[in-house]
Amino acid sequence: MSASFRAFVVNKTAEQFTAQAQALTKDNLPPAEVLIHVAYSSVNYKDALACTPDGKIVRSYPFVPGIDLAGVVVESSDERFHAGEKVIATSYDLGVSHYGGFSEYARVRANWVVPLPRGLTLKEAMALGTAGFEAALAVHKLEKNGLTPQRGPVLVTGATGGVGSIAVNILAKLGHTVVASTGKQAEHAYLKELGASTILSREEVSAESNRPLEKELWAGSIDPVGGATLAYLIRTTKYGGSVAACGLTGGSTVNTTVFPFILRAVNLLGIDSVFCPMGLRRELWHRLASDLKPTKLDSISREVTLDELPQVTASLLSGGVRGRTIVRLGDGE
Numbered sequence: 001m002s003a004s005f006r007a008f009v010v011n012k013t014a015e016q017f018t019a020q021a022q023a024l025t026k027d028n029l030p031p032a033e034v035l036i037h038v039a040y041s042s043v044n045y046k047d048a049l050a051c052t053p054d055g056k057i058v059r060s061y062p063f064v065p066g067i068d069l070a071g072v073v074v075e076s077s078d079e080r081f082h083a084g085e086k087v088i089a090t091s092y093d094l095g096v097s098h099y100g101g102f103s104e105y106a107r108v109r110a111n112w113v114v115p116l117p118r119g120l121t122l123k124e125a126m127a128l129g130t131a132g133f134e135a136a137l138a139v140h141k142l143e144k145n146g147l148t149p150q151r152g153p154v155l156v157t158g159a160t161g162g163v164g165s166i167a168v169n170i171l172a173k174l175g176h177t178v179v180a181s182t183g184k185q186a187e188h189a190y191l192k193e194l195g196a197s198t199i200l201s202r203e204e205v206s207a208e209s210n211r212p213l214e215k216e217l218w219a220g221s222i223d224p225v226g227g228a229t230l231a232y233l234i235r236t237t238k239y240g241g242s243v244a245a246c247g248l249t250g251g252s253t254v255n256t257t258v259f260p261f262i263l264r265a266v267n268l269l270g271i272d273s274v275f276c277p278m279g280l281r282r283e284l285w286h287r288l289a290s291d292l293k294p295t296k297l298d299s300i301s302r303e304v305t306l307d308e309l310p311q312v313t314a315s316l317l318s319g320g321v322r323g324r325t326i327v328r329l330g331d332g333e
């Protein structure tokens with residue numbers, strides 16, 4: 001390992017906020033059991049917030065964001081991992097209160113590390129990242145609550161985003177009829193390529209209504225948007241169907257009534273990837289490498305370097321990014 005390496009560091013003082021690539025040494029890394037040579041990270045909504053002065057993600061400065069990383073173990077004081085092994089680490093405190101993946105080297109807790117499953121490259125693992133894992137967790141919970149392709153169409157909202165794009169592609173691969181909603185007129189062809197059969201506008205799925213129940217449309221839904229969109233989904237879900245609530249890009253306040261729950265037995269499923277138990281986490285990474293592996297990962301993802309992060313994170317927060325952004329560290333794989 002070289003004496004110094006590159007990392008993307010955010011810093012906030014009383015006078016200024018900075019976010020830029022700079023040199024660090026191993027001594028700058030927090031203590032933890034597994035030292036990883038990071039090949040790829042990725043940009044999630046949370047990472048974009050971490051790169052802004054008032055994002056309310058980072059607990060103390062200076063800090064290295066990046067809630068996802070994939071790379072090769074350099075050394076491990078935990079016997080479960082060995083030098084040379086390819087691994088993934090996402091979630092927990094990574095990139096929030098523990099230096100994250102926007103760095104050529106990272107030291108992480110052994111309890112956060114998942115061996116790279118057969119069937120995925122390190123780059124593919126980061127094309128998926130937390131967004132892909134969240135989509136897989138949502139699909140898993142919908143299935144556990146009875147969703148099958150025979151039950152009817154599934155709506156994915158915020159469909160051109162990271163969670164949305166992967167969810168559309170996974171559901172289509174599993175044989176579901178997928179309806180996608182988006183605010184991006186220009187991306188209808190992209191969503192069709194991922195497997196959406198019908199595209200709705202963002203306005204249509206976020207319209208306010210005084211009616212507690214509306215026409216039954218969806219057997220299930222995956223919703224990274226929240227707010228008025230989540231309220232719309234709850235009142236338009238079919239009898240016994242499920243809504244997987246994943247995010248809040250469209251707002252955090254949900255105006256609903258009790259009627260969809262007591263008259264239509266609608267299930268509102270909370271989806272949290274951060275503290276998903278390790279057993280299920282490993283199972284879902286294996287599924288992401290096999291039956292849930294998206295067929296269009298190349299169309300969904302693009303690659304950037306650390307130096308491009310300021311522009312990428314700003315664009316993501318303004319809703320301008322499509323799909324997933326992989327961050328290559330050094331030479332990558």
Ligand SMILES: NC(=O)c1ccc[n+]([C@@H]2O[C@H](COP(=O)([O-])OP(=O)(O)OC[C@H]3O[C@@H](n4cnc5c(N)ncnc54)[C@H](OP(=O)(O)O)[C@@H]3O)[C@@H](O)[C@H]2O)c1
Nearest residue numbers: 134158159160161162163182183224247248249250272273
């Ligand atoms: N709970 C968890 O563990 C977990 C894990 C991963 C992600 N999340 C959450 O899921 C959400 C999405 O994450 P992501 O990585 O997919 O983000 P993303 O790539 O930025 O995608 C979000 C999408 O939401 C839509 N959108 C943006 N602004 C909107 C607005 N004002 N109103 C309605 N829709 C809007 C856009 O899609 P269209 O242009 O296609 O409409 C955008 O592409 C975030 O809130 C994130 O924090 C939660």
